[in-house]
Amino acid sequence: MSKHINLLLLASENLLRHRTKTIxxxxxxxxxxxxxxxxxxxxxxxxxxxxxxxxxxxxxxLTFDEFGRNAPVPLEYLGEIRxxxxxxxxxxxxxxxxxxQNKLAVIVGIxxxxxxxxxxxxxxxxxxxxxxxxxxxxxxxxxxxNIGDQLSMRGQQRKVFTVVGMFSADSGIWSSSLIFMSFKDxxxxxxxxxxxxxxxxxxxPGHNSEIAxxxxxxxxxxxxxxxxxxxxxxxxxxxxxxxEGVFTALYVVAFALGIPAILVASGFGLSERKxxxxxxxxxxxxxxxVLELITFEQLLISLLGAAIALLLSILWIKGFNGAFIGQFFxxxxxxxxxxxxxxxxxxxxxxxxxxxxxxxxxxxxxxxxWRASTESPVVAMK
Amino acid sequence: MIRAERLCKTYGAHTKHEIHAxxxxxxxxxxxxxVVLKGPSxxxxxxxxxxxxxxxxxxxxxxxxxxxxxxxFSDIALSVLRRKKIGFIFQDFNLIxxxxxxxxxxxxxxxxxxxxxxxxxxxxxxxxxxxxxxxMTHTPEELSGGQQQRVAIxxxxxxxxxxxxxxxxxxxxxEETSIKLLNxxxxxxxxxxxxxxATHDPRFNKIADETFTMKDGRFQ
Ligand SMILES: Nc1ncnc2c1ncn2[C@@H]1O[C@H](COP(=O)(O)OP(=O)(O)OP(=O)(O)O)[C@@H](O)[C@H]1O
Ligand SMILES: [Mg+2]
Numbered sequence: 001m002s003k004h005i006n007l008l009l010l011a012s013e014n015l016l017r018h019r020t021k022t023i024x025x026x027x028x029x030x031x032x033x034x035x036x037x038x039x040x041x042x043x044x045x046x047x048x049x050x051x052x053x054x055x056x057x058x059x060x061x062l063t064f065d066e067f068g069r070n071a072p073v074p075l076e077y078l079g080e081i082r083x084x085x086x087x088x089x090x091x092x093x094x095x096x097x098x099x100x101q102n103k104l105a106v107i108v109g110i111x112x113x114x115x116x117x118x119x120x121x122x123x124x125x126x127x128x129x130x131x132x133x134x135x136x137x138x139x140x141x142x143x144x145x146n147i148g149d150q151l152s153m154r155g156q157q158r159k160v161f162t163v164v165g166m167f168s169a170d171s172g173i174w175s176s177s178l179i180f181m182s183f184k185d186x187x188x189x190x191x192x193x194x195x196x197x198x199x200x201x202x203x204x205p206g207h208n209s210e211i212a213x214x215x216x217x218x219x220x221x222x223x224x225x226x227x228x229x230x231x232x233x234x235x236x237x238x239x240x241x242x243x244e245g246v247f248t249a250l251y252v253v254a255f256a257l258g259i260p261a262i263l264v265a266s267g268f269g270l271s272e273r274k275x276x277x278x279x280x281x282x283x284x285x286x287x288x289x290v291l292e293l294i295t296f297e298q299l300l301i302s303l304l305g306a307a308i309a310l311l312l313s314i315l316w317i318k319g320f321n322g323a324f325i326g327q328f329f330x331x332x333x334x335x336x337x338x339x340x341x342x343x344x345x346x347x348x349x350x351x352x353x354x355x356x357x358x359x360x361x362x363x364x365x366x367x368x369x370w371r372a373s374t375e376s377p378v379v380a381m382k
Numbered sequence: 383m384i385r386a387e388r389l390c391k392t393y394g395a396h397t398k399h400e401i402h403a404x405x406x407x408x409x410x411x412x413x414x415x416x417v418v419l420k421g422p423s424x425x426x427x428x429x430x431x432x433x434x435x436x437x438x439x440x441x442x443x444x445x446x447x448x449x450x451x452x453x454x455f456s457d458i459a460l461s462v463l464r465r466k467k468i469g470f471i472f473q474d475f476n477l478i479x480x481x482x483x484x485x486x487x488x489x490x491x492x493x494x495x496x497x498x499x500x501x502x503x504x505x506x507x508x509x510x511x512x513x514x515x516x517x518m519t520h521t522p523e524e525l526s527g528g529q530q531q532r533v534a535i536x537x538x539x540x541x542x543x544x545x546x547x548x549x550x551x552x553x554x555x556x557e558e559t560s561i562k563l564l565n566x567x568x569x570x571x572x573x574x575x576x577x578x579x580a581t582h583d584p585r586f587n588k589i590a591d592e593t594f595t596m597k598d599g600r601f602q
Contacts, residue, residue: 282464282476
């Protein structure tokens with residue numbers, strides 16, 4: 001045991017002794033890993049947020065279908081749907097877009113009691129009376145809106161809203177350009193009081209198929225579309241896996257150059273190292289001990305590199321809002337208002353990165369060390 | 383006891399630079415004897431010492447140490463043998479650069495699992511014997527040739543070896559230190575070690591139990 005401790009300590013001393021090489025290898029590892037960790041963390045963050053909002057939503061989504069696209073559902077069916085056995089609640093929503101002066105805002109009309117729990121106003125309160133709205137952080141900042149200010153949408157000046165609450169900047173990407181209002185107000189704003197863009201159905205577990213049958217009977221001959229929460233979840237997950245996959249592929253190609261850099265860097269000072277190994281062998285070290293020492297060195301340097309890369313990624317996301325990399329996952333970042341890039345740092349990508357670095361540095365060093373160590377000490381010392 | 387049978391070492395075999403550095407050497411070195419190897423430059427002394435010291439393999443022939451045929455040993459078994467029995471003082475020191483004197487001396491003890499404090503005290507006492515008590519933390523680059531030589535000698539003694547092989551140990555050190563080294567080696571011999579020295583230094587003649595003279599890879 002004390003032997004392995006000795007070797008581990010010596011490995012760390014060696015990294016200090018061969019400072020330049022250590023720094024070069026570390027920089028290579030950081031350059032390769034930090035964009036990767038950043039991208040994965042952003043992707044995971046967005047995915048977690050999306051899934052959280054899907055999770056809060058209904059178990060079934062009902063829309064109509066026109067030309068193969070989602071179309072509004074007439075409200076006349078709402079009463080019947082609510083009476084279906086197994087339906088806990090049916091929530092009609094209106095989701096649309098409108099211009100607030102020159103900025104495109106997403107309008108969500110939903111009745112107050114159904115507002116998702118995750119929506120918390122940081123300042124002010126949720127809307128109560130007609131024509132009261134809650135606005136997203138970025139919209140509020142851009143138009144310097146305060147509680148009590150009034151606003152109206154371009155083209156619909158007859159409806160004047162009063163700001164009663166504002167989202168915080170960190171309540172997610174989706175809320176930054178959002179305007180929340182009552183279902184009725186949204187219907188009036190868009191001039192469609194008789195329809196909902198979708199109806200979310202919350203069901204008692206295990207009743208979805210019966211509900212689907214009943215809906216079929218209610219909406220007989222109407223072109224409707226019913227989607228299950230799990231399908232939507234799956235869709236979101238798949239979308240992100242695909243994006244992560246595409247990113248990884250692009251990334252591997254882009255950094256294929258970085259890999260030889262690590263290999264070359266971890267082989268730096270090889271002749272000096274070869275001589276050193278020869279001396280060690282001549283003075284009683286055996287090959288396994290030499291290789292153990294080299295392995296410890298690579299382990300430490302990979303750990304160091306990966307840890308710095310992780311810190312840098314955190315800085316990248318928190319400090320620079322994931323510049324350059326975030327764009328890849330949220331295509332419209334430049335069009336979207338400013339928001340805090342969501343992120344989630346999971347242990348697995350970090351471990352993977354660390355192993356990747358370890359593998360590369362090992363490939364760069366173990367073979368030559370093994371060669372030097374199995375040669376006659378006299379030859380290695382030459 | 384060390385025995386060598388028909389040792390040959392050929393460098394650059396089958397090329398036009400083919401050199402037979404050691405030719406058909408037979409030799410027996412009794413346990414606890416002091417053996418001196420002489421001969422002109424290029425006569426094969428270093429080559430022979432390297433083979434006896436297990437640092438290089440002969441092209442043909444066998445070496446036996448305490449009855450074991452070490453030329454048949456695996457790489458790992460040779461390491462074990464070196465650690466247990468052999469201390470080697472190289473002609474060109476072979477210290478590890480950027481490591482301090484005491485670290486160089488105690489380097490062989492690291493894989494034996496000996497803790498830092500003990501490694502330090504062992505290196506310290508050996509370096510004091512070598513009159514380097516005040517150069518413990520100097521790196522080889524900061525030491526003179528003779529001082530480096532003495533660090534190398536201390537390192538060779540750190541594992542209390544039964545066999546000490548020294549390749550021209552006094553070629554870089556002054557009269558006074560040479561005599562000290564001579565006495566140290568002699569003391570080690572009296573404690574039971576076998577000493578094999580390649581040297582041109584006539585002072586060794588007096589204490590040698592046996593002297594071999596090499597010429598062109600052979601004993602004369
Ligand atoms: N690695 C090598 N490759 C080729 N030839 C070598 C090698 N090592 C030694 N030789 C040759 O082998 C012969 C013996 O060399 P060796 O170093 O054993 O001599 P030496 O007696 O130790 O000389 P010196 O007194 O100068 O140290 C020399 O001719 C040398 O050129
Ligand atoms: Mg020589």
